[in-house]
Amino acid sequence: MxxxxxxxxxxxxxxxxxxxxxxxxxxxxxxxxxxxxxxxxxxxxxxxxxxxxxxxxxxxxxxxxxxxxxxxxxxxxxxxxxxxxxxxxxxxxxxxxxxxxxxxxxxxxxxxxxxxxxxxxxxxxxxxxxxxxxxxxxxxxxxxxxxxxxxxxxxxxxxxxxxxxxxxxxxxxxxxxxxxxxxxxxxxxxxxxxxxxxxxxxxxxxxQQLTLLHNKYNVVVVQPNYDPWDTKFAAGKEEMQLQELISLSQKQIDAETALVVWPETAIPYTVLEDQLRENLFLKPLWGFLQRNPHVNLLTGLEGRRLFPTRVSRFAQKLPDGGFVEGYNSAALFDSTSVQIYHKSKLVPGPEVLPAFLSFMGPVFEKFGGTMGGYARDTTERVLHTTNHTFNITPAVCYESIYGGYLSRFNRKDADLICIVTNDGWWGDTQGYRQHMQYARLRAIESRKWVARSANTGISCFIDPYGNIAQQLSWNKQGTLKQTLAAFVSETFYTRYGDWLFCAxxxxxxxxxxxxxxxxxxxxxxxxxxxx
Incomplete structure (x- = not known):
């Protein structure tokens, strides 16, 4: 028929x-x-x-x-x-x-x-x-x-x-x-x-019953609520935005706070990653950390590195003959040092283009991307707090929908998942709601707490069973504080990743x-x- x-x-x-x-x-x-x-x-x-x-x-x-x-x-x-x-x-x-x-x-x-x-x-x-x-x-x-x-x-x-x-x-x-x-x-x-x-x-x-690594510490997530189409990348407002992030954080931290989490590209400047201590615009950030030496800060930033020769197809040539790579990064600061992870699961178009589509770079640059695309880390880089509280799986932007990729961080003894994202590009739509909900699945797969900081929302804490413990609504500025445990239980999925897809x-x-x-x-x- x-x-x-x-x-x-x-x-x-x-x-x-x-x-x-x-x-x-x-x-x-x-x-x-x-x-x-x-x-x-x-x-x-x-x-x-x-x-x-x-x-x-x-x-x-x-x-x-x-x-x-x-x-x-x-x-x-x-x-x-x-x-x-x-x-x-x-x-x-x-x-x-x-x-x-x-x-x-x-x-x-x-x-x-x-x-x-x-x-x-x-x-x-x-x-x-x-x-x-x-x-x-x-x-x-x-x-x-x-x-x-x-x-x-x-x-x-x-x-x-x-x-x-x-x-x-x-x-x-x-x-x-x-x-x-x-x-x-x-x-x-x-x-x-x-x-x-x-x-x-x-x-x-x-x-399963989860194995606690050590005492519990509280974590603060900040939701600054800057419109990415207007306020967030507006010239002349960078200092105000940084000061506001610091002020929101300072109001919430206490003696038991181990970690503060800011969203993707929260640092409102494009920075050279090997000169963060010397960057005059970041003096307020270092001052905040020196006043609170017991606190580590995880934040998104847009970074650059300079090279004398081309190190990858993503490196762009400079007028002086050198080359520069760009990164969408997560950086873990303490009062004296910084660890950096470069986002690896890049958004097709704005952040990465296959070589055969490189001619479309100028088109996507108009929508927040880069001409050559971002470079990426080639290994899973766990970020270790220097106050000895958490080993962090950093998930930048939509990396949190890649369960198998995040499992490789957890396999390296990470005990907390931190998601730093923007989610404001799409306005008040289903996009940011779906993105937040998917994070609940990552918590179940790893049996880890998730701390999620989203620029315009939804920022939240998710427990190891996928339940939302706290959340901030869309288009609202604010902070959340939650006492979290570092769980070291290794799940079958953490150990073997996407074995079912492979089969x-x-x-x-x-x-x-x-x-x-x-x-x-x-x-x-x-x-x-x-x-």
């Missing part, structure tokens, strides 16, 4: 709407357990791969636009390009599934779809055009009590849960259409119900190799002569 053009269009639209309606911060998360069914139906009822590609592209484009439309508030051309490109890439696992169906039975084809999609998510976490915002496992950020087992699987487990549910419910519907209320139908229906319920029940039993990728490769073999074998078979 071939689907008609009108019904195909309606099914494609339905799939996109279901995916959007179930995404954070919507409370309709359960819709995601059936949201892929329209595309599964179209794969079975569309005879041409070109038509199926069109239907799947409509579904995925609608999902991208409705869920992440706010990206275009920073750059309309950049946002449109991201929607079109990301939706196109997302079609690849579905096209692979479409061709797989012709050479495998229904069960194995469903397994193939699951591992194809998970492989796509894994790749999308690990290349320069990375945009894993719509990783399916992120969808449970509003329901941390459903996914306490993320300490074993990470977000990949949530992706598997959603995909398996969709494949099973589709097969339940097919079995009902073919056999009615048969024994096989009831068995499949029972399997689907177990798939939905078992992970939630399991979450009740996996909350899916190996399985997907096996499917594709077998598929290729079958296609070649099919083409070599001689045609039977008609009698």
């Amino acid at each position: 071939n689907v008609t053009r009108n019904s195909g269009l309606w099914m494609a639209l339905l799939g996109g709407i279901l995916l959007w309606a179930g995404w954070p911060s919507s409370p309709l998360t359960l819709l995601l357990f059936v949201a892929w069914v329209p595309l599964l139906y179209l794969a079975d009822t569309t005879g041409s791969w070109k038509k199926f590609f069109g239907w799947s592209y409509i579904t995925l484009l609608l999902w991208n636009v409705l869920t992440t439309w706010w990206v275009a508030k920073a750059s309309v051309p950049g946002g449109i390009g991201a929607f079109l490109a990301n939706s196109l890439i997302m079609c690849l696992p579905w096209l692979a599934y479409f061709f797989t169906r012709a050479h495998f039975n229904r069960f194995l084809s469903g397994v193939a779809l699951i591992v194809y999609w998970m492989t796509f998510e894994w790749i999308h976490l690990n290349w320069d055009l990375s945009w894993p915002w719509l990783t399916l496992g992120n969808a449970f950020a509003l329901h941390p009590n459903w996914v306490q087992w993320y300490e074993y699987t990470g977000a990949a487990g949530g992706s598997l849960w959603i995909l398996l549910s969709n494949v099973l419910v589709y097969h339940v519907l097919l079995r009902y259409r073919e056999e009615g209320r048969s024994t096989g139908y009831f068995k499949l229906a029972a399997a689907w119900v177990l798939t939905l319920g078992t992970p939630i029940i399991l979450s009740v039993f996996v909350k 899916a990728a190996v399985s997907a490769l096996a499917f594709l190799l077998i598929l290729l073999y079958k296609v070649i074998l099919y083409k070599k078979r001689p045609l039977k002569k008609s009698s």
